Amino acid sequence: MRIADLAGQRVAIWGFGREGRAAIVALRARLPQLPLTLFCSPAEVASAQALDPALLVRGEEPDAVALGAFDVVVKSPGISAYKPALLAAQGSGTRFTSGTALWFAEQPQAPVVAVTGTKGKSTTTALIAHLARSLGVRTALAGNIGxxxxxxxxxxxxxxxVELSSFQTGEAGPMPLGVVTSLYEEHLDWHGSRERYVADKLKLAQAARTLLVNGMQETLLExxxxxxxRVLFGMSDGWHVRDGYIRRADSRIFAVADLPVPGEHNALNACAALAALEAMGHDARSAAPALAHFHALPHRLQPLGERGGVAWINDSISTTPQATLAALASLEGRAVTVIVGGHDRGLDWSAFVQAVGDRAGLAIVAQGANGPRIAAALREAQPMGQIALVATLDEAVEQARALTPAGGVVLMSPGAPSFDQFRDYAERGRRFAGLAGFDAQTISGIEGLGVA
Structure with missing residues (x-):
């Protein structure tokens, strides 16, 4: 469905986040006379009317009857495609689309590399843009990344x-290359089950003419x-990491120690980016030296600096226990206090508990809605390090400051969403930075968004 196809239709926008606002602006630009209705929260009504006085704004969560009054509803990504009201309206003939789907329909020939994955998708997408630009390629960086x-x-x-979340992969049109970085449990509340999450994530494979996949994950391979x-990265005959180097087959290309973003998982993200460039016909070997100048994305293992003799690292994007384990692996050999916990989605923390049980120099501060459940599991397993339980992130930072020795690291890698205390992971990351003594606003910008 293209934007022109909406002419003469009864159209609603559902959601007034950045995606919803972008849809309103785009539809107004192409179809200025088209009547538009917006469904948003009551708190957003005034802002919506200020953006576009011609909008009919309804500050409510629409039910099936409200949605059924429209021919087409342009839905924001965070609204589950499996909501009962949506499914009922869909069954009655209302069509649902999205900003992502509309863009792909408008740009069917665009040379797109779309990246998804439970973890690593943002960094990999940004790396692709960074490396391509180092070769002088005019590159757009956009999508779920911001x-x-x-x-x-x-x-x-x-x-x-283009970064695509699991909410967006089924909305993408045909593309030259899709990349899947990893696959773990996440967003089960949106998708409804792990099986559906996996199926939705891998809808990218249906759109991609070539599919680049992490060959180190058996689930993905299956x-x-x-x-x-299908092309694999992480394997010895392609782009992979071995003995401290990013390699192309047997050739040493770049030392992992020279990567500005820590951890072997980030070295693997770099392999994915290099393999993606190669698959798109660009000289990945010539681009590899530019890895040395890549900047960590906000809230993704982001070194904030030192305060009080302690290093502070913001990994607020971490919303699964596996992501927290990857963050800890990047700090092997250092004294670390990790802050975990947040909104409880019922994920299984047993693998995390088992993995940290014999790690020396590790203290754990559990906080948030699922903090008591995590702390109880840890105490039952009796790990080597100290365990503390507090209610809020503010208290967790104070506790971490007290527990961490000089020269150590305070790592916030919650392994859980932020919604118990914050609007999103970015707000949580800014709060952590401020509590640690840093300027919360200067850490937030993602470099390179747009075209360069």
Whole structure:
């Protein structure tokens, strides 16, 4: 469905986050006379009317009857496609689309590399853009990473590095290359089950002519085995990490120690980015030296600096126990106090508890809604390090400051969403930075969004 196809239709926008606002602006630009209704929260009504006085704004959660009054509803990504009201309206004939789907329909020939994965997708997408630009390729960086595609509706680029969440993968149109970095449990509340999450995530494979997959994950290999043009990274015959180097087959290309972002998982993200460039016909070997100048993304193992003789690292994007374990692995050999916990989605923490049980020099501060459950599991397992339980992030930072020795690290890698205390992970990361003694605003910008 293209934007022009909405002419003469009864159209609603559902959601007034950045994606919703981008949809309103794009539809107004192309179809200025089209009547538009917006469903948003009551707190957003005034802002919506200020953005577009012609909008009919309804500050409510629409039910099936409200949605059924429209021919087409443009839905924001955070609204589950499995909501009963949505499914009922869909069954009655209402069509649902999104900013992502509209952009792909408008740009069917765009040279897109779309990246998804439970973890690593943002860093990999940003790395692709960074490396491509080092070769002089005009590259757009957009999508779930922080810039809705519809904000770049009329932009042309020689390469599109696009991050897609599991909410968006089924909305993408045909593309030259899809990349899947990893696959773990996440967003089960949106998808409804682990099986559905996996199926939704891997809808990217249906759109991608070539599919680049992490060859170190058996689950991914099993689920993508039938793709006719599957390429693997992380394996010895391609881009992989071995003995402290990023390698292309047997050739040493870049020392892992020279990567500005820590951890072997980030070295693997770099392999994914290099393999993606290569698959798109660019000289990945020539781009590799630019890895040395890549900057960590906000809230993703982001070194904030030192305060009080202690290093502080913001990994607020971490929303699964596996992500927290990856963060800890990047700090092997150092004294670490890790802050975990947040909104409770019922994820299993047993693998985390088992993995940290014999790690020396590790203290754990559990906080948030699922903090008591995590702390109880840890205490039952009797790990080597100290365990503390507090209610809030503010208290957790104070406790971590007291527990961490000089020269040690305070790592906030919650392994859980932020919604018990914060609007999103970015707000949580800024709060952590401020509590640690840093300027919370200066840490937040993602470099390179848009076209360069």
């Amino acid at each position: 810039l809705p595609l519809l904000e770049l509706l009329d932009v042309q680029a020689d390469l599109w590095a 689920h993508t085995a039938t793709h006719p043009r």
